[in-house]
Amino acid sequence: MPPEQQPSARPTPNIAVWGAPGSGKTTFLAALNIALILKKGPWKVVGADGPSRDFLIEMTSALSEQQRFPDATLALGQYKWFLTRQIEKRRWPLGRKSVQSERIGLDVLDAPGGFYSAKRASAPTSREELLNNLQGSRGIVYLFDPIREHKVGDAFSYLHGVLTELAGRMLTGNRYAGDVLPHHLAVCVTKFDELKVLQTAEKLGLLAPDPDDPFGFPRIDDDYAEELFEQLCGISRYGNAKMVVPALKQHFRHDRIKFFVTSSIGFYLDNEKGAFDPDDPQNLVPTARPAAGEAGTATSPGSGFQIRGPVHPINVMEPMVWLGRRISAERPAGETRG
Incomplete structure (x- = not known):
């Protein structure tokens, strides 16, 4: 078998993470490693450079050991990772087994939610860098926070301005068929663990429970994720969320959009019961000040909430693997495949 190819300094393809402030972009990325470990499957995430490895270590520790959320993103962050797995194949006609590596490069852009604001409150250079990265990306994870939308109602505001600018940049000169953006788009309804969403x-x-899940956590089949998204748009404070899905479908190819329902922390699991309790599901609860001499659970900075128990991410790895595979399958012939 030929020697395994070594990771390059700049893995491809680029995947950007898009969402309003507080939608959980950084937490979503931090939960990716935990999701892959708990899945006990073949996939693992590997940092391609020092900052990316440091992020994995620090954020995995924050969520799993300290049970706290990552600090809010204040500047553009770029993390270069590989999703890798080994596949056992048989070679015919002798039927000998061989192990091959599948590798998906992820160059992930994590931008502060304010950079997406239609009010352009961010510095012009940062806005320009954000648009350049979106233009150069091949996949986008778009996070819709139904809890924020119910309280603040600004998801469309943080989508429309940047989407309009991006489309204007990329479609000038009729470079793309049908005047639609070429990206693959994973649309994620976040905070499935919140009681209102559940x-x-x-x-x-x-x-519907996952038959392969020993804890019996509830899940939603991806085929029904769009239906839940549209229903949750109905609770928008200002009613503008109903324009989010139509705006996305106007600008992206329908066959390149897939909906997911996700949670970075998952539902509460009582270790004594060892299974999900539908009467006690919430893993994020209001902060309670511990009594004297008691240790308190680590809190989300400034939020008034705390993670109650171990995190069990739901549908966090699936959007990333789907994007990576879709993009890898269409690389130009001259590019290196994983």
């Missing part, structure tokens, strides 16, 4: 899904009859 109850909405239950009322719609969308909940």
